[in-house]
Amino acid sequence: MRDPDGLLSRAGVRGDPNRDQHFLVDDRVLDRLTSYLPDETDTSHLLEIGAGNGALTDRLLAIGDHVTAIERDPNLAAFLREEFAEEIAAGRLDVVEGDALQVDLPDFTACVSNLPYGVSSQITFRLLPLDRPLVLMFQKEFAERMVAESGSGDYGRLSVSTQHYADVEIVETIPKKAFSPPPAVESAVVRCEPRDPDYEVDDETFFLDFVKAVFTQRRKTMRNAVRNTAHISGLDDADAVVDAADEELMGKRAGNVPPATFAELATLAADVGRDESDD
Known part of the structure; x- marks a missing residue:
């Protein structure tokens, strides 16, 4: 398995908080992320949004038949194509350079991603209606609002809308030091298992x-x-x-x-x- 610090060094980039770039560098966290996919998840085509330096991409390739990695930074996308040239040549990896809110998404079977926090809400609501298992990293406060129940202080539009599409659960809280550079807030991993709501809506x-x-x-x-x-x-x-x-x-x-x-x-x-x- 590729070392995340080594990947960061070879990529020749440093995270930039002003561009919403915080690279996950904790091996233990990276290794756990894929384990949060629901049992019996189809891993034939995994999607990653915000692939960065490829640390999570490497883990997804270890469990999936095919991976599509979306990265908007041209330099990082070029690095991914070079670093994973062998996997790309073997037809196991596609690197898509572009904005995850605008590019065409593949017919993926599940998504595991450390999302860019600034657009995490928009990306999540692009993914949820597709009824696929999701394991996504968010700011902790955002994650707590996703899973909140009525009557709690965190309950709101995000809670209702998210839970309309899926059973949602915070499976791990991630400390700031797991990232380079450390973000200003703690993070949390949310698992979304698609299901029909226990009510009906016509529209x-x-x-x-x-x-x-x-x-x-x-x-x-x-x-x-x-x-x-x-x-x-x-x-x-x-x-x-x-x-x-x-x-x-x-x-x-x-x-x-x-x-x-x-x-x-x-x-x-x-x-x-x-x-x-x-x-």
């Missing part, structure tokens, strides 16, 4: 937009939040939704409403609060 886009809208006014009661955010959620008649909804629910705040209840309310809102022409 997933509206449901997610409705949740997003209401949480912009999380300190308001649901009654006021629904009324004040119709321009965000796309409601034509917010008052009709408030009148038709459960009065006790309308007196709660968004942070105390579980995902299944949000789904019920979004279904009601779509039914009574939108013009038929919007459907």
